[in-house]
Amino acid sequence: MPPVKRSRGESGTALLVTIVAMVWLIIPVAGLAVDTGFLYATKARLQASVDAAALGAARALSVGSSTTSQTANAKQNAVNWFYANFPAGEWSTTGTQMDTTDTHAHVYDDPVNPHLQHVDIMASTNANTMFMRWLGFSTVPLSAYGYATRRDVAIMMVVDRSGSMCLPSASPCSATSSTPCGSMVTAAKIFTGQFAEGRDAIGMVSFADNVYIHSAPVTTFQTTLGYTNASGSGSGEIDTLACDGGTNTSQAISIGYNELYKLNEQGALNVLMFETDGLPNTVTVNFWDGSAAGILNGSKCTDRSGVTKGAGGFGSAAAVPYWQGNATTPTHSMGTGAYTSDVPAGMVGALGGYDPPNNTTFAYLFKGFTTVKTNNYNETGSNPYVTGAPSSPSGNCVVQNTNPNVDLAWLPSQDVYGNAMATSYLSVTTSGGHISPLNMSQIRSAAFNAADSAATTARTHNTNLPVYFFGLGLGGNGSNPPNYVLMQRMANDPNGDTFNTGPSAPYYNACSTETNCTTSTTQPVGTFIYAPNTNNLGNAFLKLSSQILRLSK
Numbered sequence: 001m002p003p004v005k006r007s008r009g010e011s012g013t014a015l016l017v018t019i020v021a022m023v024w025l026i027i028p029v030a031g032l033a034v035d036t037g038f039l040y041a042t043k044a045r046l047q048a049s050v051d052a053a054a055l056g057a058a059r060a061l062s063v064g065s066s067t068t069s070q071t072a073n074a075k076q077n078a079v080n081w082f083y084a085n086f087p088a089g090e091w092s093t094t095g096t097q098m099d100t101t102d103t104h105a106h107v108y109d110d111p112v113n114p115h116l117q118h119v120d121i122m123a124s125t126n127a128n129t130m131f132m133r134w135l136g137f138s139t140v141p142l143s144a145y146g147y148a149t150r151r152d153v154a155i156m157m158v159v160d161r162s163g164s165m166c167l168p169s170a171s172p173c174s175a176t177s178s179t180p181c182g183s184m185v186t187a188a189k190i191f192t193g194q195f196a197e198g199r200d201a202i203g204m205v206s207f208a209d210n211v212y213i214h215s216a217p218v219t220t221f222q223t224t225l226g227y228t229n230a231s232g233s234g235s236g237e238i239d240t241l242a243c244d245g246g247t248n249t250s251q252a253i254s255i256g257y258n259e260l261y262k263l264n265e266q267g268a269l270n271v272l273m274f275e276t277d278g279l280p281n282t283v284t285v286n287f288w289d290g291s292a293a294g295i296l297n298g299s300k301c302t303d304r305s306g307v308t309k310g311a312g313g314f315g316s317a318a319a320v321p322y323w324q325g326n327a328t329t330p331t332h333s334m335g336t337g338a339y340t341s342d343v344p345a346g347m348v349g350a351l352g353g354y355d356p357p358n359n360t361t362f363a364y365l366f367k368g369f370t371t372v373k374t375n376n377y378n379e380t381g382s383n384p385y386v387t388g389a390p391s392s393p394s395g396n397c398v399v400q401n402t403n404p405n406v407d408l409a410w411l412p413s414q415d416v417y418g419n420a421m422a423t424s425y426l427s428v429t430t431s432g433g434h435i436s437p438l439n440m441s442q443i444r445s446a447a448f449n450a451a452d453s454a455a456t457t458a459r460t461h462n463t464n465l466p467v468y469f470f471g472l473g474l475g476g477n478g479s480n481p482p483n484y485v486l487m488q489r490m491a492n493d494p495n496g497d498t499f500n501t502g503p504s505a506p507y508y509n510a511c512s513t514e515t516n517c518t519t520s521t522t523q524p525v526g527t528f529i530y531a532p533n534t535n536n537l538g539n540a541f542l543k544l545s546s547q548i549l550r551l552s553k
Contacts, residue, residue, distance in 0.1 A: 042091050057081075094139065153195060155203070160247065180534050184275065198219055202217055205252055269548070283446055286347055288320045418457070
């Protein structure tokens with residue numbers, strides 16, 4: 001059968017039909033790709049807005065006088081953050097839903113960890129289409145879910161009230177004075193104002209030659225310590241601070257950690273917030289090591305029987321005088337790592353000296369009064385320490401390099417809290433297991449080592465209660481500002497200076513590039529901030545509070 005011949009008109013009609021069919025097929029397919037890309041972009045914007053709302057809600061859990069008001073603030077903050085990033089009609093969307101009902105903003109306690117709260121956020125909208133309308137889809141519903149958590153925070157503030165906090169004025173100086181001491185008080189109250197009373201717990205110790213426990217961590221910290229924030233202000237223990245004396249850093253850190261240890265909030269974020277304007281120069285030690293007393297044979301110091309060491313005194317634990325407290329043995333339980341007591345007892349004194357350290361300036365010894373004070377924290381009382389006076393039969397013991405009648409022979413290798421003073425951080429000369437000879441350079445190095453050891457202990461002592469160390473160093477108060485490397489080590493902060501700007505910044509580099517600076521990736525990583533002067537102090541406190549709240553999420 002011969003092939004059918006088609007006319008030219010029939011061929012053209014077939015081509016036209018083919019083209020029309022392809023158009024009707026290609027346009028929806030291409031349009032589908034365009035609409036899909038638009039929907040993905042809208043969904044991404046919706047998700048980012050929901051995530052921001054969840055984080056904003058978690059942060060708002062720090063605002064409010066009660067859990068109920070904090071929850072209400074958190075929900076409203078979620079709505080505010082969402083619509084700030086995804087306003088009604090965004091990208092031609094319609095019917096956007098996000099409100100404070102539990103359906104869209106749910107705040108609830110963790111069923112296992114009582115110190116953890118969850119925030120669940122959900123939002124929905126309808127995205128308009130352009131080409132998918134050809135297939136009967138004029139809008140496509142979209143939804144997004146966001147999650148955040150907020151851990152309760154347990155903080156011990158450890159603040160420096162040494163005499164250098166008064167410079168250039170003379171010490172002592174008060175919380176209301178126009179001094180770095182007064183500026184620190186103002187900034188510390190702003191710090192406490194950033195946290196949630198009723199759920200977070202904050203306490204405070206202050207230190208100079210001794211340490212004073214103003215408060216254990218309590219949820220009523222704003223009432224107890226004082227605060228300042230957008231809601232108002234209140235007075236408390238922070239307002240009572242007065243500055244005078246030396247810098248007993250290691251004792252302050254140990255006592256601060258001990259309060260967190262006793263609180264034992266294992267599900268919370270535990271933090272030591274440490275502020276200082278200088279260098280460690282005082283240590284609290286026991287001059288009886290269990291077999292010998294650190295008293296020179298020629299000393300006129302007497303034991304409990306009134307006998308000098310040269311005459312056979314100080315030969316047993318029973319003969320050792322109670323310079324601090326009344327103990328059956330001169331050992332201290334804190335030194336074992338048990339952390340069961342606050343106050344060391346026995347032949348204990350706080351030994352320190354003035355800055356800068358050199359072997360022509362004298363050291364001083366506090367003895368016969370409580371180094372962890374429970375009432376007035378200032379150095380008051382009758383003759384709390386002796387400097388420069390010769391030895392006397394009354395039993396006063398002094399150490400002074402320019403005095404030929406030096407009474408003290410050595411420092412033990414650990415302070416009364418078990419902090420290592422003869423470590424490899426700063427070298428010291430030892431003899432017979434003791435730090436000897438005794439001079440200001442040795443005392444200073446021992447104080448540095450003890451502070452470094454105390455911070456390490458706080459981070460590692462109890463694996464069920466990891467503690468983050470946040471350090472704030474204040475400059476501008478004399479010629480001996482905080483040591484960057486020591487503060488980086490104590491905070492376990494590997495980073496360099498990211499806080500300061502200007503021609504002098506950065507003030508310090510990453511820890512890995514600094515001599516003798518080491519950090520550990522297996523321990524809680526904290527933050528060190530250096531404030532060059534009091535003008536930066538308030539922002540430095542706020543920066544640390546922001547970092548702590550970020551970790552709590």
